[in-house]
Amino acid sequence: MTEQPMIPAAKPLIGEDERVAVDRVLRSGMVAQGPEVAAFEGEFGAQLVGGRTCVAVNSGTSGLHLGLLACGIGEGDEVVVPSFTFAATANAVALTGARPVFADISADTFTLDPDSVREVLSDRTAAVMPVHLYGHPADLEGLRAVTAQAGVQLFEDAAQAHGATFRGEPVGGFGSFGMFSLYPTKNMTSGEGGMVACADEEIARGVRLLRNQGMEKQYANEVIGLNNRMTDIHAAIGRVQLTKVGAWTQARQANAAWLDEHLAGVAGVVVPTVRAGCTHVYHQYTVRIDGASGAQRDEVVAALREEHGVGSGVYYPTPNHELVSLSRFAPAWELPETARAAAEVISLPVHPSLTPGDLERVAGAVAAVVGAGA
Numbered sequence: 001m002t003e004q005p006m007i008p009a010a011k012p013l014i015g016e017d018e019r020v021a022v023d024r025v026l027r028s029g030m031v032a033q034g035p036e037v038a039a040f041e042g043e044f045g046a047q048l049v050g051g052r053t054c055v056a057v058n059s060g061t062s063g064l065h066l067g068l069l070a071c072g073i074g075e076g077d078e079v080v081v082p083s084f085t086f087a088a089t090a091n092a093v094a095l096t097g098a099r100p101v102f103a104d105i106s107a108d109t110f111t112l113d114p115d116s117v118r119e120v121l122s123d124r125t126a127a128v129m130p131v132h133l134y135g136h137p138a139d140l141e142g143l144r145a146v147t148a149q150a151g152v153q154l155f156e157d158a159a160q161a162h163g164a165t166f167r168g169e170p171v172g173g174f175g176s177f178g179m180f181s182l183y184p185t186k187n188m189t190s191g192e193g194g195m196v197a198c199a200d201e202e203i204a205r206g207v208r209l210l211r212n213q214g215m216e217k218q219y220a221n222e223v224i225g226l227n228n229r230m231t232d233i234h235a236a237i238g239r240v241q242l243t244k245v246g247a248w249t250q251a252r253q254a255n256a257a258w259l260d261e262h263l264a265g266v267a268g269v270v271v272p273t274v275r276a277g278c279t280h281v282y283h284q285y286t287v288r289i290d291g292a293s294g295a296q297r298d299e300v301v302a303a304l305r306e307e308h309g310v311g312s313g314v315y316y317p318t319p320n321h322e323l324v325s326l327s328r329f330a331p332a333w334e335l336p337e338t339a340r341a342a343a344e345v346i347s348l349p350v351h352p353s354l355t356p357g358d359l360e361r362v363a364g365a366v367a368a369v370v371g372a373g374a
């Protein structure tokens, strides 16, 4: 038992500046989508996606859904996605009427493996949508080679990867669209929200129409759309967070470097890999308990919490194709690295509010629990 306070697995940072910004919007009397959203879109694109046109929506999931629709994805299409991700990735594909087709991941980065993608292509494949899982870029070069050769689109689920780069270029800027989530536990938040970074103005216009009932001009509805608008209240929070996310990312990277150093020697623990040419923004700091079954890994999670007061998370314990909701899309082929990752992974606290003492406790707890062979 621990006398010390629990170290949470994640901690959204919302300060006085965000409260002031929200108050400014409330006092203006105009709270729905307006000038704050427009400013947020411009600032986000300039700061995080190399100047790409960005369109704000009410969630990351909406961003994926509308991005897919704006790029022409629908019934009869197949979109290749990882199964080792949050269900929103495949949900968005299925909601368009298209079929999510699951490919396997690379063992080192937990992201979509281009060789596996190549094996699952069919004459119905319309696109490939990698996830920059945990904040590490997928192999965009390898995936681009596959999509270019097959003549299909590339999309990016960058929900967890604000500011991550591949060969010096920001993720979210490679595909026809890239989506960033602004949910509270992500690297920055707007309360709820999503940002769609678009490769061209036609896609951006498509997302704008779809988020607003298909209207550019009021009551001149051009396409069948939704109401997926972001409010100015949320955008005001997001704009303040945008001024802080760079420093937070540096703090995450420093925490990760410290954990790397102090966990590398613990037998049975495999620390995260950063591939050459990539920057990792550590939405999660995810280790493997090498060779563990899911049940053994779950025992480690419980021991960290109960014996050491260290919160951790398992992202994700069940591959998407094994979920009740998505099992009808289960592939005929095996996804061995997906299965192994789902059993072995634990995400340890890496968030910017950790103190040096917290880090010591996290590393000490892992060494005690895993080293002791829990």
Ligand SMILES: *Cc1c(COP(=O)(O)O)cnc(C)c1O
Pocket (backbone or CB within 6 Å): 059, 060, 061, 062, 085, 086, 088, 089, 131, 157, 159, 160, 181, 182, 183, 193, 194
């Ligand atoms: C969070 C997340 C989403 C969905 O974003 P929401 O803002 O929660 O709708 C999609 N994909 C991945 C990989 C995510 O982590």
